[in-house]
Amino acid sequence: MPGTARAPKRRPHAPAKQPEHPATVLAIKMHVPMDETEALLRALVLAAHGMAEHGNDDAHMVLFLAREASERYHDISEAWIDLLQIARA
Numbered sequence: 001m002p003g004t005a006r007a008p009k010r011r012p013h014a015p016a017k018q019p020e021h022p023a024t025v026l027a028i029k030m031h032v033p034m035d036e037t038e039a040l041l042r043a044l045v046l047a048a049h050g051m052a053e054h055g056n057d058d059a060h061m062v063l064f065l066a067r068e069a070s071e072r073y074h075d076i077s078e079a080w081i082d083l084l085q086i087a088r089a
Helices: 022-053 059-088
Strands: none
Touching (some): 022 059
């Protein structure tokens, strides 16, 4: 019996994607640099502790600056979370 021709299957169309909110795009771009910044600040604190153990007089200043920067980073991180919540709304 000869083969029968079949109509090609129709592929379903993906629903139209809504453009992402600009705040969402910005928050995604910020994610990796923020994670890297947090890791760098922790490394700086550890380096300051190591400097202090070896008697380096500048260790206290490095530690002070690292802690100040960490506090400011924390404020930025909270604002970033607020930005994500606004973008999701």
